[in-house]
Amino acid sequence: MTFEHLFTPVTVGQHQIRNRVFMSSATLMFSNDGIVTDRHVAYYAERARGGIGLIIPEELEIHPSAAGLPVKWLHGWPDQAVAGFRKLTDAVHAHGASIFAQLDHAGTIHDPAVFDAPGAAMAPSPFGHPGRETPKAMERDEIAEVIEYYARCARNAVEGGFDGIEIHAAHGHLPAQFFSPLSNFRTDEYGGSFENRMRFMLEALEAVRGAVPHGFPVGVRISLHEFAPGGLDLEGTIEVAKAIQAAGVDFFDLSAGRPPYSYQRSIPTADQQPAAHLRDMAAQFRAEVPGTPTFLIGRVVDPKVAEDVLAKGQADMVGMMRAHVADPEIINKTKQGRADEVRYCVSCNQECFARVASGRPIACIQNPATGRELTLAMSRLRRAEKAKRVIVVGGGPAGMEAAWIAAARGHDVELYEAAGELGGQVRWHAKAPDRAEFGNIVENLKNQLRVHGVKVHLGVRLTADDLVEAGADVTIVATGSKPRVRDAFAEWRPDLPHLPGFDTADLYTSWDVMSGERPISGRVVVLDGDGRHEGAAVAEKLAALGVELHVVTPFPQFAPGLVPSLEFASSLGRVLRGGTSISTTSLPTAVEGRTVRFLQTATGEESVIEDVDAVVVLGGKVPDEDLYFAVLDRLPEVHRIGDCVQPRRIAQAMYQGHKIAREI
Ligand SMILES: Cc1cc2nc3c(=O)[nH]c(=O)nc-3n(C[C@H](O)[C@H](O)[C@H](O)COP(=O)(O)O)c2cc1C
Ligand code: SF4
The missing domain is CATH 3.50.50.60 (FAD/NAD(P)-binding domain)
Incomplete structure (x- = not known):
């Protein structure tokens, strides 16, 4: 595949983006005080270095009421936030990628009672998120202040070096709480008729427009369909989009769903939706709201799918968010014909969304470097000073990860697995109904073993005597658990x-x-x-x-x-x-x-x-630890990793394998 559409630059507003792949916004939970950290900078710089066109980083909360003030999210309004934005945007620009800010007020969705923060959740009407406290209906002066804060954050974003701005109006966030009939029961000029329900969105857009230079891209993230009873369907969203378009907008970032009714449409797992599950709706949206570039997201983990969406004219840019959580270099690897070195995301949400949703920093089930870029970014991987003979016993994810990373550092690595195939317990999970894609964790690792020349022996159960006789410089025991x-x-x-x-x-x-x-x-x-x-x-x-x-x-x-x-x-x-x-x-x-x-x-x-x-x-x-103890005192250097230390999650096992391979 030539990827001619994917690698064609695109102009949004007056800003040119080097290719058609973007990362949509995703909370990282890295901050301690609402300000950009070095960890953010390293995380996004690694992805910019990996070849992506556009990054829309973690949302900037626009107002103290936006999230009841939890400090782990980034804040857009404080003047002291600008220096951090500048550091972040400089780092992304240094690698040739573009970076837009997402301005967000989640209204009732970020309930302070849930996110352990002071302040009241606010919404157009006292209509909440099921299972949470009812929000406070916004008073007129509160609406006016929030609109003013959109402008204030937009000014900060421009000063901080962002190339564009997106207003988050998807997933039932505050603008959508106003324009969706599901949640707006006001009787003043912000509720009732369609024009009144649109007022908040259009005032926010106008405020942002007024705060940025001419030609600076301003877009809106919107759900194509809320998939919620009484919420907006595609037809309703198109009506909303036409009103936004008439007011002047440079792009639409098309997502879907509204929590808690339809998470399976916003951040679907592989068993819930096919790849690019929103492509047909996005095509219809484009046909009915022509003339404004559209960005499309939705379980695109393979650039081939992105190319197909672009070639069919279903969108102008394609989001590959989790694909970049799993592999920051996916675009460069694709461009350089190194697709078999990609860690393809398996859309499991098990370490990215699951961690963030419980207030912990983002990670990835299969990429130990994710969230740890300051120390483990692949750009920091160094060749070993002395090439060693390494034997890894056990071909589960921990052993495979240790083997290929050690080989990538120049060691001579052999991997022995007692079973007839690699993958350990990942293979079990992949045999569950609709879970076959989970097995790609193993396929990704198998590719890396091959690319880096690891000699793999299947169906061989090594004894302690075998290992002593082999006498490797380093022996890594990854025999798993029972x-x-x-x-x-x-x-x-x-x-x-x-x-x-x-x-x-x-x-x-x-x-x-x-x-x-x-x-x-x-x-x-x-x-x-x-x-x-x-x-x-x-x-x-x-x-x-x-x-x-x-x-x-x-x-x-x-x-x-x-x-x-x-x-x-x-x-x-x-x-x-x-x-x-x-x-x-x-x-x-x-x-x-x-x-x-x-x-x-x-x-x-x-x-x-x-x-x-x-x-x-x-x-x-x-733990299946007998072999480890049998060789511990008989070989020069022995390590054990993964379940044979203590039964654990895949991510933890792979982290241990990765780390030891960097240290030997
Ligand atoms: C960990 C995580 C955090 C997210 N946080 C946000 C967010 O802050 N704002 C937003 O608009 N979407 C958020 N999303 C949704 C993503 O932007 C994206 O739309 C979704 O992951 C589907 O795209 P993908 O299949 O390319 O990953 C988040 C998704 C994940 C997995
Ligand atoms: S944890 Fe799963 S869904 Fe998230 S990025 Fe990694 S592979 Fe993809």
């Missing part, structure tokens, strides 16, 4: 060596289910002590197999670990298909023959499920 089965849930009954019946029952492990190696049918009970992706994957797979499924879990809900990544609803939907029963706050107490007993901790009563054909136990894991 499921706890017989002593699963033992913590709940510390007075017993194991729960009654767990020592003799024919229990299934998650891998028995996910691999399909043991047939399973009839009435199946899953004892889910995981509460995260493993438990969810097993339940989803069994529901898809059509068994009579009963999930028993000590957690207060099914798979609470899937809530922050926005995967919960789609997973639960797949599990409930076919009439699955779920018993929450329930502790397994015994497996007696074909009877499973558990305690409802809420009521203190025992429940039973009888005539059970199979019991699947997810009771945690233990």
